[in-house]
Amino acid sequence: MKRKKSSAAAGEESQELALRLHAAAIHLLRRLRQEDAALGVSPARASALSVLAFGGARTLGELAAAEQVTAPTMSRLVAALEADLLVAREPDPADGRVVRLRATAAGLRLIERGRARRTARLAARLEALAPAERAALERAVALLEGLLPEL
Amino acid sequence: MKRKKSSAAAGEESQELALRLHAAAIHLLRRLRQEDAALGVSPARASALSVLAFGGARTLGELAAAEQVTAPTMSRLVAALEADLLVAREPDPADGRVVRLRATAAGLRLIERGRARRTARLAARLEALAPAERAALERAVALLEGLLPEL
DNA sequence: TGACATTGTTAGTTAGGCTAACTAAATTTA
DNA sequence: TAAATTTAGTTAGCCTAACTAACAATGTCA
Numbered sequence: 001m002k003r004k005k006s007s008a009a010a011g012e013e014s015q016e017l018a019l020r021l022h023a024a025a026i027h028l029l030r031r032l033r034q035e036d037a038a039l040g041v042s043p044a045r046a047s048a049l050s051v052l053a054f055g056g057a058r059t060l061g062e063l064a065a066a067e068q069v070t071a072p073t074m075s076r077l078v079a080a081l082e083a084d085l086l087v088a089r090e091p092d093p094a095d096g097r098v099v100r101l102r103a104t105a106a107g108l109r110l111i112e113r114g115r116a117r118r119t120a121r122l123a124a125r126l127e128a129l130a131p132a133e134r135a136a137l138e139r140a141v142a143l144l145e146g147l148l149p150e151l
Numbered sequence: 152m153k154r155k156k157s158s159a160a161a162g163e164e165s166q167e168l169a170l171r172l173h174a175a176a177i178h179l180l181r182r183l184r185q186e187d188a189a190l191g192v193s194p195a196r197a198s199a200l201s202v203l204a205f206g207g208a209r210t211l212g213e214l215a216a217a218e219q220v221t222a223p224t225m226s227r228l229v230a231a232l233e234a235d236l237l238v239a240r241e242p243d244p245a246d247g248r249v250v251r252l253r254a255t256a257a258g259l260r261l262i263e264r265g266r267a268r269r270t271a272r273l274a275a276r277l278e279a280l281a282p283a284e285r286a287a288l289e290r291a292v293a294l295l296e297g298l299l300p301e302l
Numbered sequence: 303t304g305a306c307a308t309t310g311t312t313a314g315t316t317a318g319g320c321t322a323a324c325t326a327a328a329t330t331t332a
Numbered sequence: 333t334a335a336a337t338t339t340a341g342t343t344a345g346c347c348t349a350a351c352t353a354a355c356a357a358t359g360t361c362a
Contacts, residue, residue: 013285013289014274014275014277014278014285015266015267015270015274017274017277017285017288017289017292018270018273018274018277019266019270020292020296021179021270021273021288021292022179022180022183022270022273023198024176024292024295024296024299025175025176025179025180025183026180026194026195026198027218027219027299028172028173028176028295028299028302029173029176029177029180030218030219030220031219031299031302032173032176043177044177047174047177067181068178068181068182069181115166115170116166119166119169119170119172119173121302122169122172122173122298122302123165123166123168123169124165125298125301125302126165126168126169126298127165129294133294134164134165134168136287136290136291136294137168137172137291137294137295138164138168139287139291140287140288140290140291140292141168141171141172141175141291143280143284143287143288144175144179144288145171145175147273147276147277148175148178148179148182150276151179151182151272151273151276
């Protein structure tokens with residue numbers, strides 16, 4: 001390992017931290033899966049729908065990129081959301097290839113209604129933390145959010 | 152909402168934080184999925200195998216509980232790992248129903264070898280963080296790990 | 303105008319989660 | 333001790349979600 005002595009430890013530490021982060025993410029999602037299911041919409045769909053709900057209309061390709069999945073994957077998610085009348089397609093007046101997607105009123109309602117329920121158990125646990133702990137988590141999430149686009 | 156006035160804000164904040172954590176976990180895992188695939192073993196299998204590799208032999212039910220999946224799900228994961236000769240079954244001498252699982256030498260090697268690669272990109276990003284930032288993440292992960300069993 | 307690029311869709315595969323229904327073994331109880 | 337119940341795992345069947353490959357339709361440009 002070629003590395004300045006002071007960061008050899010940082011390397012070890014980062015790897016250890018990466019593994020723990022990975023494991024924590026896996027386990028967190030397995031827990032939250034059930035909550036999402038109770039909403040009547042699967043996690044991947046809820047995630048895509050919330051992008052449209054909070055971020056506004058966009059094309060399928062843009063949504064796929066935002067969600068970091070391939071176009072076919074997003075195409076299927078959108079098809080399911082559309083079948084449930086949660087998302088509507090609109091043709092792009094300027095380009096006949098693109099499909100613009102928009103959350104319907106029902107889609108917006110579902111996200112709004114589900115917002116609390118989806119993460120209720122987790123939020124309750126977080127609320128039980130000491131303010132300083134919550135602040136630490138908050139900071140860590142912000143760091144992660146900054147890291148993700150470059151991963 | 153019955154709550155002391157000072158924690159009404161904490162409730163909002165917790166919910167917001169829960170949503171962000173959820174989204175971050177989803178996106179993090181989508182990124183790491185590719186790395187895992189390169190190892191030649193899928194994420195769920197790698198996770199189960201590493202429990203055996205680091206934590207030692209245990210029964211299928213214990214492993215399912217540790218991984219927070221149902222017994223049938225774990226049964227299938229284990230069958231696949233066994234077919235790849237990464238995990239071996241041993242009968243329990245005291246109880247004919249239980250199946251004890253142990254990582255094989257090949258399984259241990261795979262985890263050891265894969266440890267670095269699995270999270271290499273993430274670890275590299277983490278290493279680029281300032282020590283204080285890494286410490287904040289570390290603390291947050293520890294908090295999460297403490298929270299998860301009660302979720 | 304014809305070649306190429308871009309946007310989405312369709313088809314097919316693999317993986318991982320679930321529940322329900324089963325077998326086999328152990329334990330409890332009448 | 334025999335019957336009933338509980339526990340551990342497996343099998344089967346279903347669903348969601350990811351991928352790649354191949355395709356159709358549209359736009360762009362030399």
